[in-house]
Amino acid sequence: MKIAIYGREFNPSVLPFVQQLFDFLKRQGADIYIYQDFYIFLRSQFPCQENLPTFTSHSDLPTDIEFMLSLGGDGTMLSAVSIVQDSGLPLAGINFGRLGFLATINKIDIEDSLTQIINKSYTLQKRALLTVEADDIDLFKGRNFALNDITVFRYDSSAMITVNARINGELLNAYWADGLIVATPTGSTAYSLSCGGPIMMPGSGNFVITPISPHNLNVRPIVISSEFELELEIESRTGKYILSCDSQNETLSTTTKLKIRKAPFSINLIRLSNDGYFSTLREKLLWGIDVRNY
Structure with a gap:
């Protein structure tokens, strides 16, 4: 053994x-x-x-x-x-x-x-993951997947960022906020929960998009199908933003657009x-x- x-x-x-x-x-x-x-x-x-x-x-x-x-x-x-x-x-x-x-x-x-x-x-419990890609950068040296969440943050404390989010090519919203969390059901009890996001059961086939301190309080978390593709384009006065993939972080230019989707594999947790x-x-x-x- x-x-x-x-x-x-x-x-x-x-x-x-x-x-x-x-x-x-x-x-x-x-x-x-x-x-x-x-x-x-x-x-x-x-x-x-x-x-x-x-x-x-x-x-x-x-x-x-x-x-x-x-x-x-x-x-x-x-x-x-x-x-x-x-x-x-x-x-x-x-x-x-x-x-x-x-x-x-x-x-x-x-x-x-x-x-x-x-x-x-x-028993084995399958947990879905997220993956993030950019056209011009090899993100996180190929370890560009997350069991909990993929998050974009403002680079510093000077001003909010604007996150333009599209789902399958259709505009969802322009988030004026400190950042945006895209969480799996596993990650719904982590950072997303602390920002007001819902709890989702593993295997529910959904992800949740949760804004971090949005300027417009009418903007609430939204649950989407895990089969959708999310595109993010960030605007910032500094020209930079931070991308987090579970415990990994990278500083990117606002010229870098992101594509987030369900990863092609899952993790088997022993229960x-x-x-x-x-x-x-x-x-x-x-x-x-x-x-x-x-």
């Missing part, structure tokens, strides 16, 4: 859980492949197993890996997606962060959860029997809880 492990530097307080994970996998006889930078970090923190095979990107990830474990929070999971890409490799996250909408395995349940995964007692979408919403968003007691 071959398992890939991805992670980033984290708070030393979770090191006992990481040690527990590696000890458990060793007892199971698992062959571990680990992200190189993360392996260097771990070996500086505790006596991690030596001479483990490593990978650095999607291109050198072995094709016979059974699943990948992401150690960290939701941001680490988003980075892991850039490694998995279109391989179809199942992905599970052990939550060492805060909310854990994507990394849903609690660090105190590592052994029980991994036992279920090793025994294949799980255990006790890991329901609505139970996650209730837990993370404190639904049904009298917050006056907090």
Whole structure:
């Protein structure tokens, strides 16, 4: 059994859980492949197993890996997606962060959860992604896809930008705002939600366009079909704007027009029997809880 492990530097307080994970996998006889930078970090923190095979990107990830474990929070999971890409490799996250909408395995349940995964007692949930392209630039060195959202921001704090948005060639709106978020159902509980966007269930076949601090308060988020293509043209006094693709950012000229559409592949998230979408919403968003007691 071959398992890939991805992670980033984290708070030393979770090191006992990481040690527990590696000890458990060793007892199971698992062959571990680990992200190189993360392996260097771990070996500086505790006596991690030596001479483990490593990978650095999607291109050198072995094709016979059974699943990948992401150690960290939701941001680490988003980075892991850039490694998995279109391989179809199942992905599970052990939550060492805060909310854990994507990394849903609690660090105190590592052994029980991994036992279920090793025994294949799980389901795969397909999550749609967005991709962004420009005619004149190779965006993000080919990693131009997002599980959460693709967002355009103003370059600085001097003035708003105008985002001219077209859907399938038809003008939708000229947004006067600090920016514009285009989110997947997965990303609808992230930045889009904090800007007033709706929550959408995975598999709903939609994306949501959410303005950031729009000048016209009548402009509200709008849900569109994931089969549509969105074109964005940005106007700014600075002649620049920032493009964000999950955890990646690039500064672009306003001469760069963007095309956003559904990515040609999806991500397979591992979901255990006790890991329901609505139970996650209730837990993370404190639904049904009298917050006056907090």
